[in-house]
Amino acid sequence: xxxxxxxxxxxxxxxxxxxxxxxxxxxxxxxxxxxxxxxxxxxxxxxxxxxxxxxxxxxxxxxxxxxxxxxxxxxxxxxxxxxxxxxxxxxxxxxxxxxxxxxxxxxxxxxxxxxxxxxxxxxxxxxxxxxxxxxx
Amino acid sequence: xxxxxxxxxxxxxxxxxxxxxxxxxxxxxxxxxxxxxxxxxxxxxxxxxxxxxxxxxxxxxxxxxxxxxxxxxxxxxxxxxxxxxxxxxxxxxxxxxxxxxxxxxxxxxxxxxxxxxxxxxxxxxxxxxxxxxxxxxxx
Numbered sequence: 668x669x670x671x672x673x674x675x676x677x678x679x680x681x682x683x684x685x686x687x688x689x690x691x692x693x694x695x696x697x698x699x700x701x702x703x704x705x706x707x708x709x710x711x712x713x714x715x716x717x718x719x720x721x722x723x724x725x726x727x728x729x730x731x732x733x734x735x736x737x738x739x740x741x742x743x744x745x746x747x748x749x750x751x752x753x754x755x756x757x758x759x760x761x762x763x764x765x766x767x768x769x770x771x772x773x774x775x776x777x778x779x780x781x782x783x784x785x786x787x788x789x790x791x792x793x794x795x796x797x798x799x800x801x802x803x
Numbered sequence: 804x805x806x807x808x809x810x811x812x813x814x815x816x817x818x819x820x821x822x823x824x825x826x827x828x829x830x831x832x833x834x835x836x837x838x839x840x841x842x843x844x845x846x847x848x849x850x851x852x853x854x855x856x857x858x859x860x861x862x863x864x865x866x867x868x869x870x871x872x873x874x875x876x877x878x879x880x881x882x883x884x885x886x887x888x889x890x891x892x893x894x895x896x897x898x899x900x901x902x903x904x905x906x907x908x909x910x911x912x913x914x915x916x917x918x919x920x921x922x923x924x925x926x927x928x929x930x931x932x933x934x935x936x937x938x939x940x941x942x
Contacts, residue, residue: 673829674855678862681822681834681905685863686870688815694878700927700934709809713816714908720820721913728824729914734831741831743901743911748921755900756907760926762892764933765885769904770897771836773890774860775867780877786886792844794894795837799845802899 670736682775688713691775693767693783700764755798762794823910830855835906836863837897885937896926 689695690713698707733739745752763769766787768776773791776784823834832855842848843856897903900922902911907926911919 670830670851670855671858673825674832674858675862677822677826677830677834678859678864679866679869680818680825680862681836681859682863682866682868683870684815684818684822684866686815686867686873687818688812689873689875690815691867691873692875693881695875697934697938700930701938702931703935704938709812712809712812713819714904716813716816717820717823717909718816718912720817721823721909722915724820724824725827725913725915728828734827734829736829737831739831740827741833742914743833743916743918745901745918746916748918751899752901752918752922753925755896755898756922756925757896757929758892759896759900759903760929760931761933762889762894762896763904763926764930764937765892766881766889768889768893769836770840770893771863771903771905773893774836774840774863778864778868778871779873783878783881783886786883787890790887790890791894792890794891794896795841795898796845796894797891798895798898799841801895 673736681771684713684717685771685775690769691772691779693772693776696767696769696772697764700767751802819905819909820913823905823913826859827910833906833910834859835902835910837903838901838906841898900926 685691699710768787773787777788826832826834839856839859902922907919907922912923
């Protein structure tokens with residue numbers, strides 16, 4: 668139960684952060700990626716702020732043998748760089764640029780811009796399913 | 804370029820970082836939205852493995868809802884074809900690349916994971932190329 672409460676709280680803070688930072692504004696995301704055009708650098712502060720916190724906190728968290736409410740840290744199994752990683756990340760970046768939505772803001776678009784979410788979200792889920800089949 | 808200091812962007816980013824730190828410190832889990840979503844949808848999970856993922860996603864939606872309405876003007880009339888291709892590419896890409904902006908960009912870089920640093924540089928680069936092509940040669 669306590670792990671569920673932490674997950675809920677973590678999600679709440681994450682969702683609030685996505686809206687406050689305007690990551691949920693796909694036009695602003697595209698303006699941020701428009702490095703060679705009319706570049707809007709403000710979203711760099713979202714990633715900068717987030718990474719500053721995770722870089723600092725992870726150093727202390729990972730010194731512990733285990734997390735506070737679980738028996739171990741659930742880390743990624745793979746550590747090597749392979750072609751799947753680069754292919755997947757490349758495709759993701761292309762998709763991100765085409766709409767301005769990554770998965771989190773895409774989910775929140777259901778409340779913010781349902782007209783776009785009706786089209787984007789089913790495609791996201793189908794894409795995830797195809798990716799799952801390709802990974803299997 | 805930047806005309807006023809992006810206080811809200813920084814504040815929102817710090818909140819996202821705190822969220823990821825909380826999930827790692829207490830539950831030992833990575834706050835990666837694509838991974839959490841797809842594991843929930845496509846992998847058979849035990850009750851406890853399922854429930855925290857549902858709680859996290861419910862939290863994201865509720866946390867976003869509490870901050871509404873948004874201050875920006877909603878985009879209208881965007882190409883449905885682009886939205887579909889985008890959704891497919893984001894879905895396939897984050898699944899086979901094992902992560903998105905949150906899992907690789909925020910959590911993985913925080914843990915200084917080589918795969919996440921490589922993935923983030925890659926999706927930033929293809930994202931920049933895509934918007935450059937889209938705005939100068941297509942849209």
